[in-house]
Amino acid sequence: MTFAEKLITPGFDHRHLLGIEGLTAAEITYLLDLADGYVELNRRAGGKRDILDGLTVINLFFESSTRTRTSFELAAKRLGADVVNMSIAWSSIKKGETLLDTAMTLNAMHPDVLVVRHPDSGAVKLLSEKIKGSVINAGDGSHEHPTQALLDALTIRRRRGHLEGLLVAICGDISHSRVARSNIHLLATMGARVRVIAPPTLLPSKIEALGVEAFIDMKKGLEGCDIVMMLRLQTERMRGTFVPSTREYFRFFGLDRDKLQVAKPDALIMHPGPMNRGVEIDSELADDINRSVIREQVEMGVAVRMACLEALTAGLRQGEAET
C-alpha cells in the first residue's frame, strides 16, 4: 500500500491523540504499521516527505523536555511542516495568563497541530477542548504519554514480531508515571500480559483494576518475563519520603544481572530515558547491546511521531486534496 492509499481509508478517526485509553487494537495497529514505514524512510539518507507542507505544528511544552520535544520537531520537519517551539515555564503562566488564555492566543495563530506537554494531569484535554486544530498529548502530569507507549510497542513488535501473549514487567515509580499508564493501556489492549513491580509506596491504589498484576518483590515479578521496562526514579521521590535512599532502591528494585536472571534469557531491557544509572538500572546492563534496546526506542520515537502527525492531519490533507 502506498501512503496515498492509506489516506483514503484512515484507520485513525480522531481529531486528537490525548491518550491510549480508549483506542482500539485496530487503531493502535494502524499507527504502528504507519510508523514502521517511517522507520525505513528515516534510515534512507535524505528521507523526507512533504505531506505536511504548508501546515504548522506548534510544540507547546509547559514542562521542559529536550528529547521529546526534539523528537517531535524532527518528526514534523521531516514531513515538511513549519515548526514552532514554545517552552513556557508553568509558574510564569500562573502569574497572569491562564491555560485557556494561552489556548485563545494560539487559536489566533491557526496552528494545525499542537503538541502539548503539561505537568498537570488532564491539562492537555482541557486545552484540546478549546483548540481548533489537532492536539497530541506529549505527556500530561502522571496521566498519559501516548507516543511513548506507541514507540515502546513498535520497538517490541519489531524485535519480537508481535505483542500478543508477551509477558511485560514495568518497574519503578508507577504511581507518578504517565509512561506506565499509557503502556499498561496499550499492552493490555494488544493482548500482552503486564506486571508492575514497585515498592508499595510507589504503587497507585487499585492498579490491578487496569488489568495488571502488581508485585512488591522484584525477583518474583521478573520471573519468566519477555520484556523488562524500567522507569526513571525522580530524585525528589528518593529522599526518604517514598523510598529511603537510592542505594536501598537499587538493592531491592534496581535492575541488575542478579535480578534479571529470573527473566527469560533473551528478555529485552527498555527505558524511556533519561536513565539514572545505578539507581533503577545497573549502568553496565543499560549498555549491554545484547539485552538493552534503549537506543532503538529513541529511533522508534521519531518514526512514531511522524505516523501520529500523518494520521491526525489526514482529514486536513484530504480536504486539500479535494480542492
Add this chain to the structure above:
Amino acid sequence: MTGSTPKHRTAYVGARLLDPASGLDSPGAVLVEDGRISDLGPELFTADVPEGIEVVDCGGQCLAPGLVDMRVQLREPGEEHKEDFDSASRAAAAGGVTTMVALPNTEPVVDDVAGVEFVARRAREVKLVKIFTYGSVTVGLEGREMTEFGLLSDYGALGFTDALQAVADAQVMRRALAYARVFDRPILQHPAEPSLSGGAMNGGELATRLGLSGVPAVAEVMMVERDLRLVELTGGRYHASHVSTAATVEVIRRAKARGLPVTADTAPHYFILNENAVGDYRTFAKVSPPLRSESDRQAVADGLADGTIDAIASDHAPHDQESKRLPFAGAEPGIVGLESLLALSLELSHKGAIGLLDLLRRLTLGPAEILGLKAGRLAKGAPADLVLFDAERPWRIDPDSFLSKSKNSPFEGHPVQGQVLTTVVDGRRIFDWDAA
C-alpha cells in the same frame, strides 16, 4: 578424621515442663546438647541419666522457655551512666530474660546499618543474653524521612519504631506501613497523639488535685484508631506498644476480630498499678504513657487474659537519680523492669486471671512470633534458652539490689511470688540464684 569435640550435654530433670507453643505442662526433663534442646518430655530420663551427661535437678520447679523481652532501653551508646550492654545483660539474666530487643533511641539513633551492627557486635562481646534491635522508622527520630528498612532488615533489625514518640504524620506512617511490607517487618508505634501528650501524668482527679498537667486517655486510642485505618489501607503489620487504656484494648480487640494484622504489648506497671501510685509526686511512678485509672488497669489485665494483648514487655527504662530527683513535671519518665518482669507478671496467674501457660506465652512465644524470632519454645532442635523458676517463692522487690545500673522502680517493697533460679542461653548457664 581425628577426635571430634565431645558434645556438652546437660539433663534438666525433675522439672515442671511448661511450653506455651505445644501446650505442654507436665513433669519431665530436657536434654541440652551443644546449645540446643535435643530431647524433652515426660518420658525422658524416667530412669537414671546415662554417663557423660551433666545432671541438673530442678526440684519440681517450673522450666520454661527463656523470656523474650521485646521492649528494652539499653542506653548504649550515649547514656552509659544509666545502663550499658553489660549491666543490662546481667539484669536480664537475673530476670530470666534470654532475648531482649532494644529500642533505637540511643545516641546516635539506630537509623542506619552501622547502628544495627553495633548492637550485634556488643551483644557478641558481652556474650550473655541474646540482644536484637529495632531500627527507627524515621531518620534521627525526626518523624519525616524513612530509614532504609531493607538494608536495616538485612543486617538484623527486627522491626521499626520511633521509640518514645509516635510517628505523628499520617502520610509518613502510611508509607512506613506500606514499605515495611516488602521486608515483612512490623511497625511498632508508641501510640500517643503528641499534641495531647505533653502532660506529666494521667489526666483526671489526681492530676487536678496535684496541679499537674494531664494526658487524657483518649490521646492513646486516637492514635491507634488512626493507625488502624492506615493498616487497613496498606495491609502493613502494626504493633501497639505499652497499651495502657481500656479504650485501646477494645479497639484492638475489634480490629483483631476483623482480621487486621495488629498486635500489642503492655508492661507490668500497666496491669498492676494505677495512677494512685503517683501519690505524693513519686517520680518513680512517672512513666510514658502514664499510669492510668483503675478501670484502665483492669481492662489491660483482661486484655492480656483474653489474648487481645499478645505480649508483656518490661519497657525497661533506666534512669539515674539526677533524672528522677526533680519536680514531677521535669522528671524523666520510665521504670526499670528486666529483673521484676517475671515476678510481677506472675501476679496475674496467681490471682487466677490467666493460666500459667498462657501467661508464659505472653512472655515468650507471643513476642517471638510477632518478631519472627526462633525463640520462646521448648522443642527439639530449638536453642536451649531456658528459665527455671520457683513460681511460688515469695520475696519483696528491692531495687537497690538490682543488677541494673539504675534503680528507678516504684515497686520497692512490693511483695511478689516467683523467683528465677537458673537462666540458660544456648545451653550456657548465665545466672544461678544460689550462686548470686
